[in-house]
Amino acid sequence: MRIVLVVLFDDVQSLDVTGPMEVFAGAELYREGSYRIRTASLDGAPVRTSSGLTLVPDQALADVPTPHTLIVPGGRGTRAPDLRLTAWLRAHGPRAERLVSVCTGAILLAAAGLLDGRRATTHWAYCDKLARDHPAVEVDPDPIYVRDGEVSTSAGVTSGIDLALALVEEDLGRAAALTIARHLVVFLRRPGNQAQFSAQLAAQTAQREPLREVQQWITEHPEGDLSVESLAARARLSPRHFARAFQTETGMTPGRYVERVRLEHARRLLEDTADGIEEISRASGYGTPEGMRRAFVKTLGAAPAEYRRRFRPAHIN
Known part of the structure; x- marks a missing residue:
């Protein structure tokens, strides 16, 4: 005992x-x-x-x-x-x-x-x-x-x-x-290296409504065109003004926010689905498995396949 x-x-x-x-x-x-x-x-x-x-x-x-x-x-x-x-x-x-x-x-x-x-x-x-x-x-x-x-x-x-x-x-x-x-009634799937905050919680919520809407749109469309130019147009601001305002109000650059959202989305799909690596890379906005692999190794120290092996529940095949 x-x-x-x-x-x-x-x-x-x-x-x-x-x-x-x-x-x-x-x-x-x-x-x-x-x-x-x-x-x-x-x-x-x-x-x-x-x-x-x-x-x-x-x-x-x-x-x-x-x-x-x-x-x-x-x-x-x-x-x-x-x-x-x-x-x-x-x-x-x-x-x-x-x-x-x-x-x-x-x-x-x-x-x-x-x-x-x-x-x-x-x-x-x-x-x-x-x-x-x-x-x-x-x-x-x-x-x-x-x-x-x-x-x-x-x-x-x-x-x-x-x-x-x-x-x-x-x-x-x-x-x-x-x-x-x-x-x-809790999740067993939260591995120790899961971040304390989701991307949305890690960033401050923007004060201005157009920037808040952009934050939400990024989260809902990680596979979309999330370039500064595209996001600035959605917020109806110039790219320079948008990038400066986004960082001031959220505490991180648009690029960093997009990186966190895409990584979080890919991790969730690897843990919760049986989708293939190529399909997940496209759905998460990486375009190619190699792009997703580089992001995972840089941030998590493990390639997507290894991450899935460690953290996907056994009942998901």
């Missing part, structure tokens, strides 16, 4: 706690004896979450046995970490077979020195702070979770569920993880 220990503290984010716990509880129902889930706070006293919910831990951290999987959630309580908690993590974290953080729980792991020399992520809003305060940590702000050896870190809130499902799949197999995902 694998002991899963979730650390509790005042002002913890409740969903960071309950999301992964529900996944592991579902795994225990799927295969009895798989996991034993425990919660613990520094002194064993109840804690109040950032949303006002009170959680009663099973015991004090000083009394818990060494867990197989140690989960450190995030929340407002990580902004000024209790030195006793980081000291406990520094002493006991390395003993766990798997060390996991959810959201800003990565800040606690970093404060304990447990992320030094490792690649990690956290909620997008705190990636800069994590990198600034802990330069020994290689912070990657894009993925929803990062696995570096026995240490795994996840982005904001619901990504803790994605990471927990990945860990269950590693332990019990894909059928178990898929059953749990269906029960929780």
Whole structure:
């Protein structure tokens, strides 16, 4: 039996706690004896979450046995970490077979020195702070979770569920993880390297209606003529004015936005359909498989066929 220990503290984010716990509880129902889930706070006293919910831990951290999987959630309580908690993590974290953080729980792991020399992520809003305060940590702000050896870190809130499902799949197999995902009505298909934001969310929404309409049109027509000249005509602006206004209002150039939309569209088709590579390259606006391959290798480090092999669910043939 694998002991899963979730650390509790005042002002913890409740969903960071309950999301992964529900996944592991579902795994225990799927295969009895798989996991034993425990919660613990520094002194064993109840804690109040950032949303006002009170959680009663099973015991004090000083009394818990060494867990197989140690989960450190995030929340407002990580902004000024209790030195006793980081000291406990520094002493006991390395003993766990798997060390996991959810959201800003990565800040606690970093404060304990447990992320030094490792690649990690956290909620997008705190990636800069994590990198600034802990330069020994290689912070990657894009993925929803990062696995570096026995240490795994996840982005904001619901990504803790994605990471927990990945860990269950590693332990019990894909059928178990898929059953749990269906029960929780969540996707099992979100791989760790999926971006925290879609292209539309990564860019700011333009203030002017013609530019907003262009943003939406790009998303709906990745295969279309998305040159600056064509998009500028759609917005009824000169190409120079359009390019300048688009970057000012969205925070990225039209070309960069188009690249992200096309890559996102191609990834979705590779994961969710059995369409051929050539068909997907045309539908995503790359024109040729070679053009799509170059974009995938540059951004994701894997060719489309390899990406599909890794991340397409087994039931899609």
